[in-house]
Amino acid sequence: MDTDEEGENDCDISADLLDVSGCSAADHRVVLHFDLDCYYAQVEMIRNPALRTKPLGVQQKYIIVTCNYLARELGVTKLMLVKDALEKCPNLVIVKGEDLTCYREMSYQVTELLMSYCHLVERLGFDENFVDATEMVENRIKDTDMSSLSFVGHVYKHDASAVDVQEHARLALGSVIASELREALHSKLGLTSCAGIASNKLLAKLISGTFKPNQQTALLPQSTAELMSSLSGPGKVPGIGYRTAEKLKALGVMSIPALQGAPLHQLVREFGDATAKRIQSLAYGTDPSPVTPAGPPQSLSDEDSFRKISTVMEVESKVRELLSCLTERMQKDGRLPQTLRLTLRRSTAVNRWFCRESRQCPIPHHTARRVLTGGTEAVPELVSMVMRLFHRLVDVGEGFHLTLLNVCFTNLQNKSTGRNAISSYFTHTPLRAAHTSTQAQETVGAVSTPDTPLSHTQTGAMCGVNNTQITELLQHTPLSSSLSSPSSSSLRQTSLSQAVQAESPVSPLQPVLEHSDEKRVDTGDSRPASVLEKRKSSDLPPHIDPDVFRELPEHIQKELLASFWTAGSVPGDSTGAQGSAYTQHFTERVTAHLNQQGVSQCGESSVSHTDMAHNDDFSTGHAQNELCGEGQRSKEELSAGCPVTQVGHPDVPTNVDPRIFSELPPDVQAELLADWKQRKPMLKVPSKLASKHAVARGGRPAPKGSQSNSLLKYFKPS
DNA sequence: AAGCAATAG
DNA sequence: GGTTCTATTGCTT
Numbered sequence A: 001m002d003t004d005e006e007g008e009n010d011c012d013i014s015a016d017l018l019d020v021s022g023c024s025a026a027d028h029r030v031v032l033h034f035d036l037d038c039y040y041a042q043v044e045m046i047r048n049p050a051l052r053t054k055p056l057g058v059q060q061k062y063i064i065v066t067c068n069y070l071a072r073e074l075g076v077t078k079l080m081l082v083k084d085a086l087e088k089c090p091n092l093v094i095v096k097g098e099d100l101t102c103y104r105e106m107s108y109q110v111t112e113l114l115m116s117y118c119h120l121v122e123r124l125g126f127d128e129n130f131v132d133a134t135e136m137v138e139n140r141i142k143d144t145d146m147s148s149l150s151f152v153g154h155v156y157k158h159d160a161s162a163v164d165v166q167e168h169a170r171l172a173l174g175s176v177i178a179s180e181l182r183e184a185l186h187s188k189l190g191l192t193s194c195a196g197i198a199s200n201k202l203l204a205k206l207i208s209g210t211f212k213p214n215q216q217t218a219l220l221p222q223s224t225a226e227l228m229s230s231l232s233g234p235g236k237v238p239g240i241g242y243r244t245a246e247k248l249k250a251l252g253v254m255s256i257p258a259l260q261g262a263p264l265h266q267l268v269r270e271f272g273d274a275t276a277k278r279i280q281s282l283a284y285g286t287d288p289s290p291v292t293p294a295g296p297p298q299s300l301s302d303e304d305s306f307r308k309i310s311t312v313m314e315v316e317s318k319v320r321e322l323l324s325c326l327t328e329r330m331q332k333d334g335r336l337p338q339t340l341r342l343t344l345r346r347s348t349a350v351n352r353w354f355c356r357e358s359r360q361c362p363i364p365h366h367t368a369r370r371v372l373t374g375g376t377e378a379v380p381e382l383v384s385m386v387m388r389l390f391h392r393l394v395d396v397g398e399g400f401h402l403t404l405l406n407v408c409f410t411n412l413q414n415k416s417t418g419r420n421a422i423s424s425y426f427t428h429t430p431l432r433a434a435h436t437s438t439q440a441q442e443t444v445g446a447v448s449t450p451d452t453p454l455s456h457t458q459t460g461a462m463c464g465v466n467n468t469q470i471t472e473l474l475q476h477t478p479l480s481s482s483l484s485s486p487s488s489s490s491l492r493q494t495s496l497s498q499a500v501q502a503e504s505p506v507s508p509l510q511p512v513l514e515h516s517d518e519k520r521v522d523t524g525d526s527r528p529a530s531v532l533e534k535r536k537s538s539d540l541p542p543h544i545d546p547d548v549f550r551e552l553p554e555h556i557q558k559e560l561l562a563s564f565w566t567a568g569s570v571p572g573d574s575t576g577a578q579g580s581a582y583t584q585h586f587t588e589r590v591t592a593h594l595n596q597q598g599v600s601q602c603g604e605s606s607v608s609h610t611d612m613a614h615n616d617d618f619s620t621g622h623a624q625n626e627l628c629g630e631g632q633r634s635k636e637e638l639s640a641g642c643p644v645t646q647v648g649h650p651d652v653p654t655n656v657d658p659r660i661f662s663e664l665p666p667d668v669q670a671e672l673l674a675d676w677k678q679r680k681p682m683l684k685v686p687s688k689l690a691s692k693h694a695v696a697r698g699g700r701p702a703p704k705g706s707q708s709n710s711l712l713k714y715f716k717p718s
Numbered sequence B: 001a002a003g004c005a006a007t008a009g
Numbered sequence C: 001g002g003t004t005c006t007a008t009t010g011c012t013t
Helices: A012-021 A039-047 A049-053 A069-073 A082-088 A101-115 A134-142 A169-189 A201-208 A221-229 A242-250 A256-261 A264-271 A273-283 A312-333 A365-393 A465-476 A481-492 A530-534 A546-551 A554-566 A580-596 A635-641 A658-662 A666-677 A708-715
Strands: A031-036 A056-060 A063-067 A093-096 A121-124 A128-132 A193-198 A216-218 A299-309 A336-346 A356-362 A402-413
Touching (some): A039 A056, A039 A101, A056 A082, A063 A082, A101 A128, A134 A169, A169 A193, A193 A201, A201 A216, A201 A221, A221 A256, A256 A273, A299 A336, A312 A365, A312 A402, A336 A365, A356 A402
Parallel strands (some): A056 A093, A193 A216
Antiparallel strands (some): A031 A128, A031 A193, A056 A063, A121 A128, A336 A356, A336 A402
């Protein structure tokens, strides 16, 4: 009978059975999951808007790691061999994506933007974020008029307009918030995304991909079972990977219902108590794991793969290369690396046993310090440390065949004092934000217009971008007079931080920083689109050249007007960041527009290197950096966005073509130089990032060392 | 603390 | 059951 142990000890699963009926304590959370659309490809299209109209693939080594939707329509898929992709789609435009710098930087800007509205943000890879919006919903639910509330976006297996919002008010509010955050990502960073709204991370993640791209979906609690059983097998459950799925198969568990119904003791035998319970709960759609706030990364690593490295010399030079990049990153980070790890992959001929092996060692204090102070001066000592690790792994007497090397700094210790406020973790990658998205026709009822008065300083995207924008102009546009007039006229004038600041409408989306408790009477609707229409070019901010403005297509004009209208409500700060919000955006749009019109791009059309994909043997790392037809470039240069030969003025950034620079009017040159010189002091936002909520729930006490200080450094430039 | 396995994007 | 280039967590020693 029932005298078994397993029957009596707890009531774990039965708790789940209770909440099928709708509201129980367990679905109390509102969790959002954001997933950037084809992320790397999107970043590349932002860097070069001309790519938007073409099928685009991002290449790492010999595979296409991701591609845009145009390419997908033509049959290209993720992780496809370059050769296959080109067969399918001969017109595929390919950009190299081995250097992750710009993807990483933009990724942190995304997290940072989300965090500015809600501190509970957890990163998952570079392109996904969870947000626990429970508290935001609670705060908002009081003063929202239920009769005007409705779902934004899709509701899984339901007609969104037919769902009873009274019954699902919190979820509906979650969908409103998700759409506002997505709109913020779009208007501030130019990125489109999908979002899922549900009661926990598992469900939010699973639901977010149901309508793609650039759409969002909410999951009603009563649809949970349907969602789960729609998965083709246990392996599709996030958290159950290949190995676990294989083991389950061996147990005869091949479907979600099977996993739900599997005898617990059997799972426990295979996986242990904790894992067994966890995966079975997952099968029911239960996931108690908290949204754990993101911090700076816990390790920094750099790696390269190759066909073959078999001499110590090659190893050493590859290691040196990796360490140079890595120490630079480490220096910007500002934390002290306390351990160093080497990992490698060997090709054992007999059994293609692809596994990574590693050795690590502590880093002497003086060496670690030198990494931070001297940067690459520390490289030689690090190289010799790594080589010692290498000899621990490989008996060179035998001969060896490596296919990958990785070096990693871990055990990162916060530099206690706020003293060395290492500047800009993010050196801003060229940013062209806010494009009118081509495929964005989801009904975005409440806040569709590009207003969302985001009344906080979006540091990453706004401050200091002036310069990058100028830089962009220098890089991507011909020296035609048509351009120099708008750019210089709009960029030249320098002081006007106040213009529109007067009355920005109250945002339904309040950034967490200023926490305004003022009664907002009119939150939801308020903003008729007519406001936009009423603005004529006579309303242009003073620094915008009306003639240039009129040249732009109407939809871009509109977009810009909207941004003029909403930007700038930066309250107390804007130190020297003169009117950057306006000018930056304006400049961007003009530039993007010109590019889209096929203005010849400095001869360097990064568009036509579809060949050269396969001819390199992928042997020793380099060689393949032949990107824009300008010979070799280092990874860093590539990430900085197509530099040219280095000559010229010491203060001219490396990513600016000195020739082009020299042809600019002298006054513009002077201004740029001045700008570049005091770039660092210029950025700064003393925002106080949530310290109170550092420990959110049962989770972890926030990142190690928990210096909100260091976290800030990580996210903010300055 | 070290090394690895598993998971994920 | 691998392609890339990361990054995290948890188990085992």
